[in-house]
Amino acid sequence: MTLKLYAHPFSSYCQKVLTALYENGTPFEWRTLSPEHPQVLEEFAALWPLRRFPLLVDGTRTVTESTIIIEYLGLHYPGPVRLVPEDRRAALDVRGMDRFFDLYISTPQQKIVFDSMRPEAERDPRGVAEARAMLDTAYGWLEHTMAGRAWAAGEQFSLADCAAAPALFYADWTHRIGPAFEHVIAYRRRLLARPSFARAVDEARPYRPLFPLGAPQRD
Numbered sequence: 438m439t440l441k442l443y444a445h446p447f448s449s450y451c452q453k454v455l456t457a458l459y460e461n462g463t464p465f466e467w468r469t470l471s472p473e474h475p476q477v478l479e480e481f482a483a484l485w486p487l488r489r490f491p492l493l494v495d496g497t498r499t500v501t502e503s504t505i506i507i508e509y510l511g512l513h514y515p516g517p518v519r520l521v522p523e524d525r526r527a528a529l530d531v532r533g534m535d536r537f538f539d540l541y542i543s544t545p546q547q548k549i550v551f552d553s554m555r556p557e558a559e560r561d562p563r564g565v566a567e568a569r570a571m572l573d574t575a576y577g578w579l580e581h582t583m584a585g586r587a588w589a590a591g592e593q594f595s596l597a598d599c600a601a602a603p604a605l606f607y608a609d610w611t612h613r614i615g616p617a618f619e620h621v622i623a624y625r626r627r628l629l630a631r632p633s634f635a636r637a638v639d640e641a642r643p644y645r646p647l648f649p650l651g652a653p654q655r656d
């Protein structure tokens with residue numbers, strides 16, 4: 438049975454799952470969410486009325502939420518790279534860092550981007566200022582945390598790095614990671630050099646003109 442991934446190449450949460458799939462060379466069928474494929478959009482809306490992507494379909498099973506999809510893949514389609522450690526204590530650290538990147542990097546980053554897409558009169562300057570402040574605080578905490586680490590939860594590439602890669606990739610475009618955060622910048626560079634994430638980034642290059650704040654000429 439072929440796994441089906443409803444996703445878009447430019448979406449950060451889809452890149453998180455793609456990184457996990459590419460780490461292990463897990464075969465899957467792309468179900469690209471785009472207006473050119475109305476049938477796929479219809480299928481997706483029927484499968485998951487909340488319409489947040491990515492979405493994994495495995496036979497009759499529908500799996501939502503990027504973190505849960507990666508956990509699911511590790512359980513049912515394990516490969517050479519174990520993204521959630523078997524040791525429960527180590528797994529807790531990985532899951533903690535995964536939450537950090539989703540909640541305190543991706544969430545404020547998306548707030549800023551989505552706000553910029555609203556009509557002027559419907560914008561939320563206070564919410565955007567809070568999101569920028571949260572990113573600054575998160576960069577500061579991460580700077581300290583990454584000082585002695587190669588990867589988010591230590592020496593092994595994990596679920597947390599799958600979350601970190603697109604989160605920091607787009608966060609830097611949205612709210613620049615300043616030079617004071619040298620360990621965060623170095624970590625982001627390591628993520629971009631990781632073949633699994635580099636592949637996801639390359640596949641999304643044609644969509645860069647869609648970035649509402651204007652994609653910078655780097656990366």
Ligand SMILES: N[C@@H](CCC(=O)N[C@@H](CS)C(=O)NCC(=O)O)C(=O)O
Nearest residue numbers: 448449450488489490491502503504
């Ligand atoms: N918590 C979800 C977040 C998924 C999410 O927000 N995906 C974005 C694309 S990166 C989306 O569905 N955006 C569509 C929308 O907000 O309507 C996950 O981890 O999968």
